[in-house]
Amino acid sequence: MPITYDMMKRATAQLYEWSLRKVPDDTLEALRRARETETNEVARRTLGILLRSAEMAETQDRLVCSDSGVPNFVIGIGTGVRLEGDIKRAVSDGFDELVATTNPPLLKHVTNPLTNERSYRGKEMPLVTWDLIDGAEHVDITCQPKALGSGRWAAMEIFTFPTLEQIERYVMDCVLKAGSQHCPPVNIGVGIGGTFDYCAKLAARATLRPYGTTNPEPILAAMEERLLKAVNATGFGPMGTGGDTTALGVHVEYAAGHGFTPVAVAFNCWINRRTRARLYGDGRLERVE
Amino acid sequence: MEEEIRRLRMPLSAEDALSLRAGDMVLLDGEITITAGLPTHHRIIEVAEGRREAPRDLHGGGLFHLGSYSRETAEGGFEVLYMNPTTSTRFNGLMPGLIRHFGLRAVGGKGGLDAGCVEAMREVGCVYLSFVGGGAPLLSDAIRAVVSVDWNDLVSHYRLVTLRVEALGPVTVGIDAHGNSLYGSLSETAAARMPRIMDDLARARAQDGAEEVT
Ligand code: SF4
Numbered sequence: 120m121p122i123t124y125d126m127m128k129r130a131t132a133q134l135y136e137w138s139l140r141k142v143p144d145d146t147l148e149a150l151r152r153a154r155e156t157e158t159n160e161v162a163r164r165t166l167g168i169l170l171r172s173a174e175m176a177e178t179q180d181r182l183v184c185s186d187s188g189v190p191n192f193v194i195g196i197g198t199g200v201r202l203e204g205d206i207k208r209a210v211s212d213g214f215d216e217l218v219a220t221t222n223p224p225l226l227k228h229v230t231n232p233l234t235n236e237r238s239y240r241g242k243e244m245p246l247v248t249w250d251l252i253d254g255a256e257h258v259d260i261t262c263q264p265k266a267l268g269s270g271r272w273a274a275m276e277i278f279t280f281p282t283l284e285q286i287e288r289y290v291m292d293c294v295l296k297a298g299s300q301h302c303p304p305v306n307i308g309v310g311i312g313g314t315f316d317y318c319a320k321l322a323a324r325a326t327l328r329p330y331g332t333t334n335p336e337p338i339l340a341a342m343e344e345r346l347l348k349a350v351n352a353t354g355f356g357p358m359g360t361g362g363d364t365t366a367l368g369v370h371v372e373y374a375a376g377h378g379f380t381p382v383a384v385a386f387n388c389w390i391n392r393r394t395r396a397r398l399y400g401d402g403r404l405e406r407v408e
Numbered sequence: 409m410e411e412e413i414r415r416l417r418m419p420l421s422a423e424d425a426l427s428l429r430a431g432d433m434v435l436l437d438g439e440i441t442i443t444a445g446l447p448t449h450h451r452i453i454e455v456a457e458g459r460r461e462a463p464r465d466l467h468g469g470g471l472f473h474l475g476s477y478s479r480e481t482a483e484g485g486f487e488v489l490y491m492n493p494t495t496s497t498r499f500n501g502l503m504p505g506l507i508r509h510f511g512l513r514a515v516g517g518k519g520g521l522d523a524g525c526v527e528a529m530r531e532v533g534c535v536y537l538s539f540v541g542g543g544a545p546l547l548s549d550a551i552r553a554v555v556s557v558d559w560n561d562l563v564s565h566y567r568l569v570t571l572r573v574e575a576l577g578p579v580t581v582g583i584d585a586h587g588n589s590l591y592g593s594l595s596e597t598a599a600a601r602m603p604r605i606m607d608d609l610a611r612a613r614a615q616d617g618a619e620e621v622t
Contacts, residue, residue: 175545184542185492223489300519302541341616353598390542
C-alpha cells in the first residue's frame with residue numbers, strides 16, 4: 120500500500136507535537152546520572168529543576184519550553200516504499216495543521232531574515248533534509264525543532280589537512296564562545312570532512328544520536344570521550360551558572376573529503392528535542408523515540 | 409529533601425537587592441514585568457527618552473527576558489498560557505541604559521549579561537536572575553494573575569506583560585549588585601583552564617594512540 124499525502128501530513132504534525140512535550144528518555148537518564156555525580160550544589164539543584172520540568176511536561180501534557188522553535192525534519196524514504204500525492208507539500212501542510220489545531224497555541228517563531236518579521240510560515244519552511252534508505256519499506260521521520268539554544272551557537276571552519284589537535288581545539292573554541300548561553304547541559308554534534316554543506320549536515324546528524332552511543336570508528340569513539348571530559352572541565356555547568364555538567368554527550372560524525380576539511384560544531388540545548396517515528400504503507404506510525 | 413529557599417517580594421526593595429549574592433537561589437512573589445522582544449526594548453528606550461508614552465511605570469521594578477503566550481479572554485481581559493526565559497545577551501547593548509534610567513532592581517532571563525551591564529547594575533543596585541530554559545510548566549504554574557498586557561500589536565512573546573506571581577522559580581542570582589557575575593567569572597575560569605584542558609587532550613590522544621605527543 121502506498122504512503123499517501125494524508126498519512127505524511129498527519130505523521131509530521133504528530134511528530135512535532137510529540138517533540139514539544141517529551142524530553143527523550145536517553146536524555147532524562149543522562150540528566151539523572153549527571154545529578155548523581157555533579158559536585159556543585161547549585162548545579163545539582165538546577166538539574167533537579169530541569170528534570171521536574173520535563174516530568175511535568177510529560178505527565179501533564181504541556182510544552183517543555185515556550186520556544187517551540189521552527190520546524191526541522193530529516194526524512195528518509197525507504198526504497199521499497201510507494202508514494203502517492205504531494206509528499207513535500209504534506210510536510211508544510213502538516214505544520215499548518217498543527218499550528219491551527221494544537222493546544223496551547225504555539226508562539227510565532229518562523230522569522231523572515233530580511234525583515235525580522237515573525238509568523239508561522241516562511242520561505243522553505245519547514246526545513247527538510249530528504250534522504251533514502253535502501254531496502255526499507257517505511258519512511259523514517261525525525262523531527263528536531265530548532266530554537267536559539269539548538270541553532271544559534273553552531274559554527275564551522277574549513278581547515279587544510281588538520282591534525283586531531285586542531286580539530287579538538289576548534290571544538291573547544293566553539294564551546295567557550297557559546298559559554299552559558301545555550302541552556303546547558305547540551306548535546307554536542309561535530310562533523311568532520313565532506314564539503315561545506317555536507318559537513319554541516321554531519322554535525323546536525325550527530326546531534327540526533329542518543330546519549331550512550333559511540334561512533335564505530337575507534338579514532339572518533341576515543342575523540343568523543345576525550346572531548347566530553349574536556350568540555351565538562353570548562354565549568355559552565357547546567358544553565359551556565361557553574362558546575363561539572365556542561366555537556367551530556369559529544370557525538371562526532373565524519374565523511375571523506377578532499378584535503379580541505381570542514382569542521383562543524385552544533386549544539387542541542389538540554390531538552391534535546393528530537394522525535395523519530397516510522398511510517399508504514401498500512402498507515403501505522405511507529406514511534407521510535 | 410531540599411533546604412528552605414529564600415522568598416523575595418517583587419519589586420525588590422533596595423535592601424533585598426543588595427543582600428543577594430551571585431549563586432543564591434531564591435523564589436519570587438509579587439509583580440514582575442516580562443518581554444522577549446527587541447522591538448519592545450526599542451519602545452522602552454523611546455519611553456525613557458520621552459518619545460513615547462509609558463504603558464506602565466517601570467521605575468524600580470523587575471524587568472525580565474521571558475516570553476509568554478497571552479490572549480484575550482471573553483471578558484475582555486488577558487490570560488497568559490505559558491512563559492519561559494529567552495537569551496538575555498542579545499539585549500546587552502540596550503540594558504545598561506534601561507537599568508540606569510529606570511533604576512531597575514532586578515533583570516533576568518537566561519545566559520546572563522555582559523560587563524557593561526554588570527557595571528550599570530552595580531551602580532544602580534540591581535541583580536540578574538537566571539530562570540531555567542525549558543522550564544515552561546514550572547514557571548507558568550507560578551502565575552497568579554495577569555496585571556496588564558501592553559503593546560499587543562506585537563507578536564505575543566514581544567508584548568510587555570506584567571504578572572503577579574507566587575513562588576516563581578527557583579531562580580539563581582547570576583549577577584549580583586556588587587559587580588559579581590557568575591557568567592563573567594565562569595568565562596574567565598574556562599579561558600584560564602584552556603591550556604590545561606588542551607594539555608590533557610594531548611595526553612589522552614597519546615594514550616589513545618591517536619597521535620604522538622610532540
Ligand atoms: S535553548 Fe532550548 S531549552 Fe533553552 S529556551 Fe531555547 S529551546 Fe528552550
